[in-house]
Amino acid sequence: MKGLLLKEWYLIKRYCRVYLIITALFLALSAFYDGNSFILFYPSLLCGMIPVNLQSFDERSGWSKYSGALPYTKSQLVSVKYLTGLLAVIAIMSATVVIQTIKAISVGEFSLHRLFVTIFVMSILEFFFSSLCLPLVFKFGTEKGRIVYIVMVGIFCGVLASISGGFAKIPVLKINTNMLLICILLAGCALYAASWTLSIALYKKREI
Amino acid sequence: MNAIEIKGLTKSYSGFKLDNLNLILPEGCIMGLVGQNGAGKSTVIKLILDMIRKDGGSICIFGRDNTDNTALKEEIGVVLDSIGIPECLTAYEVGQVMRRTFKNWDRHKYSFLLQKLSLPSKKPFKEFSKGMKMKLGIAVALSHNARLLVLDEPTSGLDPVVRDEVVEMLMDFTRDEKNAVLISSHIVSDLEKLCDYVAFLHKGKLLLCEEKDRLxxxxxxxxxxxxxxxxxxxxxxxxxxxxxxxxxxxxxxxxxxxxxxxxxxxxxxxxxxxxxxxx
Incomplete structure (x- = not known):
């Protein structure tokens, strides 16, 4: 599994450099634009695309076939994509937490609740898109999976824009029911776990 | 012991059927799987490597069933026609990945093979020529103390000098009598130089499987x-x-x-x- 993770890291370094630059740019912007949800959460959307793109590179280079001949189980080959997605969201969340905390402390408006909400929304975004997209990718291949993903992001952004008036403050940041937040996060985690299990089952049936 | 023992192997796709294949590759031998494009060579190789599910029959490698047997894959060195190494990786990075993939990875042997085959360690795979790509695939397959090499069309598209180098490396490998090689190709002249056994596959059926000299x-x-x-x-x-x-x-x-x-x-x-x- 370590070998697979290392391979993913090499691929991210080379092919996902643009994502890393855009993410860094949006993280930097989030320090200056207060409450702009699009700037705050866009890196999470990008992050959700990384596992799908990695799978696409694997299919193009023939790694998907070759890895079937290496001493890895199909569960491991699927799991590495989910783990990479998790690691990416953790990295982006950590950076966001640091930036938002420094920003909030510097203006004297630090709110733990608001920080938690930010983390919850970010993780849910990544969980939601990866959870829906990855099983399709493992079942049908990346081309169809990617189309579904783009359509989903388009719909999501459209809905977000229409309810928040041009990507301004979105209502979710005003949620103050802790229980609701926890329920949403748990639902996101459950969805991710179910998607992970489903992808393994689908990939086991797929002939490479 | 037999390196590969296939009994009654069947696999059906729409328009193609691999029909009741029986094949034995003893240890210490090289077997050439000869067939036209679409004869079923790659299907046989994928079934041996448990990359696709068989409809019937059994495949044993070194006496062990190959289904869901990741430990067995430690003992098989594989070179596919598409190689399958990610384009952006350098030979050094491939070594780092494989070191964490195979328990028996021999990094000294890998470095030695890279040098012997004049493969640059810092150049990305995508900048390699076809011959260099194939040689890197073979270097990986030979660097984890595999006992069985399975090669799918390893010499197609290579110039005669590289093909000769590949043939020599495979002959070196089988000097150890516990090792064996299964090589598929439609370039029969390469197999003629190399193989102890020849298996002819045509439209999913095994026409014959014999010792080359006997044939x-x-x-x-x-x-x-x-x-x-x-x-x-x-x-x-x-x-x-x-x-x-x-x-x-x-x-x-x-x-x-x-x-x-x-x-x-x-x-x-x-x-x-x-x-x-x-x-």
Missing amino acids: LEEYGLVNCTEEELICFPRKAVMYKKQSPYGTQALVKRDDMPCGVKVSPVGIEELFVFMVKEAK
């Missing part, structure tokens, strides 16, 4: 006229080919009458005759 001893070619051919025993003539210049027949040497000049037959000619017969 060459058993069969021969006769150039004659149509009238002369009629005089030969029927069971001796396997196939005939007529042209304006005469008739050429593939014959079984033992069944031919004394005094008839039987020329040696190459594996390629034998394969072409058999495929045409099967058609």
Whole structure:
């Protein structure tokens, strides 16, 4: 599994450099634009695309076939994509937490609740898109999976824009029911776990 | 012990059926799997590597069933026709990934092979020539103390010098009598140099699987006229080919009458005759 993770890291370094630059740019912007949800959460959307793109590179280079001949189980080959997605969201969340905390402390408006909400929304975004997209990718291949993903992001952004008036403050940041937040996060985690299990089952049936 | 033992193997796709394949590759031997494009060579290899599910039959590698057996894959070095190494990785990075993939990864051997094959360690795989890509695939397959090498069309598209290097490396590998190689190709001349056993596959059926030397001893070619051919025993003539210049027949040497000049037959000619017969 370590070998697979290392391979993913090499691929991210080379092919996902643009994502890393855009993410860094949006993280930097989030320090200056207060409450702009699009700037705050866009890196999470990008992050959700990384596992799908990695799978696409694997299919193009023939790694998907070759890895079937290496001493890895199909569960491991699927799991590495989910783990990479998790690691990416953790990295982006950590950076966001640091930036938002420094920003909030510097203006004297630090709110733990608001920080938690930010983390919850970010993780849910990544969980939601990866959870829906990855099983399709493992079942049908990346081309169809990617189309579904783009359509989903388009719909999501459209809905977000229409309810928040041009990507301004979105209502979710005003949620103050802790229980609701926890329920949403748990639902996101459950969805991710179910998607992970489903992808393994689908990939086991797929002939490479 | 047999390196590979296949019994009654079947696999169906729409428009193709691998039909009741039986094949044995003993340790210390090299077997060439010969067949036209679409004959089923890659399907057999994928089934051996448990990359696709079989419909029936059994496959044992070193006496162990190959299904869901990741430990067994430690003992198999694989080179596929598409290689499969990510384009952006350098040979050094491939080594780092494989070191964490195979328990028996031998990094000294890998470095030695990179040097021996003049492969740059810091150049991305996508900048390699086809020959270099194939050599890197073989270097990886030889660096984790595999006992069985499975190679799918490793010499296709390579220039004669690189092909010769590949053939030499494989011969080196089988100097250890516990090792074995299964190599598929439609370039029969390479297999002729290399193989102890030859298996002919045609439209999913195994036409024959024999020791190469025995095949060459058993069969021969006769150039004659149509009238002369009629005089030969029927069971001796396997196939005939007529042209304006005469008739050429593939014959079984033992069944031919004394005094008839039987020329040696190459594996390629034998394969072409058999495929045409099967058609």
